[in-house]
Amino acid sequence: MLPDDEAGDSAERLLAEKLSSPSNKKRKAYFRLHNIHKSSFSFSPAFGIFKTNALPLEDGYSGILLTANIAVHALRDIKEGEEITISYMANTPSYAERQAHLNTGFAFTCTCELCSLPLSSRRLSDRRWNRIIALDRQMADPFRLLASPISCLRGLREMLRLLKEEGYEEDTAVAARTYYDAFQVATINGDQARAEVSAQRAYAGRVVRYGEDDATVIEDEGLWGQPGIPPDIRQDAEVGAERCADSKGREFEDWLWKEGTDGLF
Numbered sequence: 314m315l316p317d318d319e320a321g322d323s324a325e326r327l328l329a330e331k332l333s334s335p336s337n338k339k340r341k342a343y344f345r346l347h348n349i350h351k352s353s354f355s356f357s358p359a360f361g362i363f364k365t366n367a368l369p370l371e372d373g374y375s376g377i378l379l380t381a382n383i384a385v386h387a388l389r390d391i392k393e394g395e396e397i398t399i400s401y402m403a404n405t406p407s408y409a410e411r412q413a414h415l416n417t418g419f420a421f422t423c424t425c426e427l428c429s430l431p432l433s434s435r436r437l438s439d440r441r442w443n444r445i446i447a448l449d450r451q452m453a454d455p456f457r458l459l460a461s462p463i464s465c466l467r468g469l470r471e472m473l474r475l476l477k478e479e480g481y482e483e484d485t486a487v488a489a490r491t492y493y494d495a496f497q498v499a500t501i502n503g504d505q506a507r508a509e510v511s512a513q514r515a516y517a518g519r520v521v522r523y524g525e526d527d528a529t530v531i532e533d534e535g536l537w538g539q540p541g542i543p544p545d546i547r548q549d550a551e552v553g554a555e556r557c558a559d560s561k562g563r564e565f566e567d568w569l570w571k572e573g574t575d576g577l578f
């Protein structure tokens with residue numbers, strides 16, 4: 314295990330120290346792992362293996378797991394013998410950018426379901442993901458949350474629609490992040506009713522990603538996971554909030570995203 318902010322010579326030194334201490338069996342198993350940087354002059358074999366195989370672990374560390382029990386929260390049925398893979402990328406740029414990144418960094422051509430789409434579907438998917446990334450970047454500007462909150466909500470609703478078209482339903486982790494952004498827009502503009510609804514949906518996505526038994530999810534449950542809208546907030550909130558308790562229908566969604574409203578909250 315190495316800290317993510319460790320790089321170059323100091324990372325090499327740290328790794329050499331760690332590898333000199335474990336039992337011979339582990340050391341042998343380590344050096345049997347694949348190394349795509351064999352011909353590199355920049356890394357030692359040990360560090361090349363680390364860069365090829367390390368997985369992100371908790372709290373800013375990456376590490377090699379020679380054996381591991383991994384809990385998978387499946388969003389669909391998994392066929393017997395079907396390979397379970399992970400994404401090597403933090404977001405989903407276009408097909409060409411994905412392949413370039415994976416070839417340079419990991420020396421393979423991706424043939425995942427998304428990368429294997431027929432050309433016309435792939436182009437459509439590329440357009441969607443480019444738009445999702447552009448909208449996501451807009452949300453990184455904290456001043457927009459106050460200056461153009463309605464425009465932020467429009468963008469977030471569009472993101473959720475595009476994600477759904479890409480097969481990411483509302484209760485997935487990526488949608489959860491979008492709802493967390495909506496929660497921030499509502500909170501910063503003093504709209505507790507919408508903040509509450511967005512927080513609950515963000516929480517639902519976190520449960521899907523981490524599971525109900527995860528410590529951080531349990532911690533968040535007190536903040537985000539209360540069922541329904543607390544009575545005092547419901548009383549104070551505007552008329553639309555009365556619909557919160559029962560509906561996920563179109564009318565409710567239009568209320569949640571302030572459809573038909575311009576300018577400020």
Ligand SMILES: [Zn+2]
Nearest residue numbers: 423424425428
């Ligand atoms: Zn792929």
